[in-house]
Amino acid sequence: MSEAERLISGPTLRKLISLVKKHTGIFMEERKRELLVARIRPRMKELGLASAEEYIDHLENHKDEIQKFINCVTTNETVFFRTxxxxxxxxxxxxxxxxxxxxxxxxxxxxxxxxxxxxxxxxxxxxxxxxxxxxxxxxxxxxxxxxxxxxxxxxxxxxxxxxxxxxxxxxxxxxxxxxxxxxxxxxxxxxxxxxxxxxxxxxxxxxxxxxxxxxxxxxxxxxxxxxxxxxxxxxxxxxxxxxxxxxxxxxxxxxxxxxxxxxxxxxxxxxxxxx
Ligand SMILES: C[S@@+](CC[C@H](N)C(=O)[O-])C[C@H]1O[C@@H](n2cnc3c(N)ncnc32)[C@H](O)[C@@H]1O
The missing domain is CATH 3.40.50.150 (Vaccinia Virus protein VP39)
Structure with missing residues (x-):
C-alpha cells in the first residue's frame, strides 16, 4: 500500500475529488490520488491535522478554508510566450x-x-x-x-x-x-x-x-x-x-x-x- 493510499481511503478520495469539482470545476480521476495527496498534505501539516478526513471536516466547517483549498489543488504551470x-x-x-x-x-x-x-x-x-x-x-x-x-x-x-x-x-x-x-x-x-x-x-x-x-x-x-x-x-x-x-x-x-x-x-x- 502506498503512502497516498494509507492517507486517503477510497471513500475519502472520492469525497475530496467531489470537493475539488464543486469548488473549481476541475475533474480529477481516482488515479490522481498521489497528486491530490501531494497538494493537500502541506496544508494539513500547517493546520496540524493528521488525516484527510479531519481536513475535509475542517474544510466543510470553515468557509475561509475554501480559497486555500482551491489554491492547493490548481496546477499553475506557465511560461512567457507559450506556444x-x-x-x-x-x-x-x-x-x-x-x-x-x-x-x-x-x-x-x-x-x-x-x-x-x-x-x-x-x-x-x-x-x-x-x-x-x-x-x-x-x-x-x-x-x-x-x-x-x-x-x-x-x-x-x-x-x-x-x-x-x-x-x-x-x-x-x-x-x-x-x-x-x-x-x-x-x-x-x-x-x-x-x-x-x-x-x-x-x-x-x-x-x-x-x-x-x-x-x-x-x-x-x-x-x-x-x-x-x-x-x-x-x-x-x-x-x-x-x-x-x-x-x-x-x-x-x-x-x-x-x-x-x-x-x-x-x-x-x-x-x-x-x-
Ligand atoms: C496550467 S495553468 C495555464 C496558465 C496559462 N493560461 C498558460 O497557458 O500558460 C491553468 C490555470 O487555470 C486556473 N484554473 C483552474 N480552474 C479554474 C477555474 N474554474 N476558473 C478560473 N481559473 C481556473 C488554475 O488556477 C491555473 O492557474
Whole structure:
C-alpha cells in the first residue's frame, strides 16, 4: 500500500475529488490520488491535522478554508510566450487587422486563466511592440484566475525565476526593453506596462459581469481540467464575454472539435465567435 493510499481511503478520495469539482470545476480521476495527496498534505501539516478526513471536516466547517483549498489543488504551470505559433498570430496578424478595423477604440484582451501572469505579460509586451510602430494603438489587458496566490506576484509584475531566465535567453532584447530592476532578484515588468493590466479573481464556471466586452480571450491550458459538459459551459461564458467578432485562443492540448459551441475554427488553436 502506498503512502497516498494509507492517507486517503477510497471513500475519502472520492469525497475530496467531489470537493475539488464543486469548488473549481476541475475533474480529477481516482488515479490522481498521489497528486491530490501531494497538494493537500502541506496544508494539513500547517493546520496540524493528521488525516484527510479531519481536513475535509475542517474544510466543510470553515468557509475561509475554501480559497486555500482551491489554491492547493490548481496546477499553475506557465511560461512567457507559450506556444510560439499563437503569438505570431496575435502579434503580427490579429493586432494589425484589429487596429485597421477599429482605429479609435481600445482593444481589450482577457487572459482568463492567467496563473502567475506570464501570459498576460506576454500579451501586454506584444501590444507595446505593436504600439512602437503604431503609436495610436491603445489596449488594456485583463487577467484572472481562480487561485488567489498566483495573482499576487503577477500584480507586482514579478515572475518565477525560471520564467525570467527562459525569456532572457530566448528574447534578450524584449527582456531588457520591458523588465527593470537593480539586480536579477529585483527584476519586474516595467510599471508603465503593468498599469495596462488589470488583475481579478474569477471562476470560469460563472458568467462574469462583462458582456460583449472583450476583443480577444486567451483561454489556454485550462479546458483540459474540465469534463466536456463543463468545457461547454465555460465556452458559453466566454462567448457571452466576447464582442461579436471576438477571437478565442486555446492551448495546444485542447480542441473544440467535439464540443457544442458557437465558435468557428479559424486556424489551429484560434477560433472566432459567430453570431
Ligand atoms: C496550467 S495553468 C495555464 C496558465 C496559462 N493560461 C498558460 O497557458 O500558460 C491553468 C490555470 O487555470 C486556473 N484554473 C483552474 N480552474 C479554474 C477555474 N474554474 N476558473 C478560473 N481559473 C481556473 C488554475 O488556477 C491555473 O492557474
Amino acid at each position: 510560439p505559433s499563437i503569438w505570431d498570430f496575435f502579434g503580427r496578424d490579429l493586432l494589425k487587422a484589429w487596429s485597421q478595423k477599429n482605429p479609435d477604440e481600445i482593444m481589450r484582451i482577457w487572459s482568463a486563466a492567467a496563473s502567475t501572469g506570464e501570459e498576460s505579460a506576454s500579451i501586454a509586451i506584444l501590444c507595446e511592440e505593436f504600439k512602437r510602430a503604431n503609436p495610436r494603438f491603445r489596449y488594456r489587458v485583463y487577467a484572472s484566475d481562480i487561485d488567489t496566490d498566483v495573482l499576487e506576484g503577477a500584480r507586482k509584475g514579478t515572475y518565477k525565476e525560471r520564467s525570467m531566465d527562459d525569456l532572457r535567453k530566448r528574447s534578450p532584447e524584449i527582456f531588457h526593453r520591458y523588465f527593470k530592476g537593480r539586480d536579477s532578484a529585483d527584476m519586474h515588468l516595467h510599471p508603465a506596462i503593468l498599469n495596462n493590466i488589470e488583475y481579478f479573481v474569477h471562476n470560469l464556471h460563472s458568467r462574469g459581469t462583462r458582456t460583449a466586452f472583450f476583443d480577444a480571450v486567451f483561454l489556454r491550458n485550462v479546458l483540459i481540467y474540465f469534463n466536456e459538459q463543463d468545457q461547454e459551459l465555460v465556452l458559453k461564458n466566454m462567448y457571452a464575454s466576447l464582442k461579436p467578432e471576438g477571437v478565442l485562443i486555446i492551448g495546444e492540448a485542447e480542441s473544440l472539435a467535439r464540443l457544442k459551441t458557437s465558435f468557428e475554427y479559424t486556424k489551429p488553436l484560434i477560433y472566432k465567435r459567430v453570431a
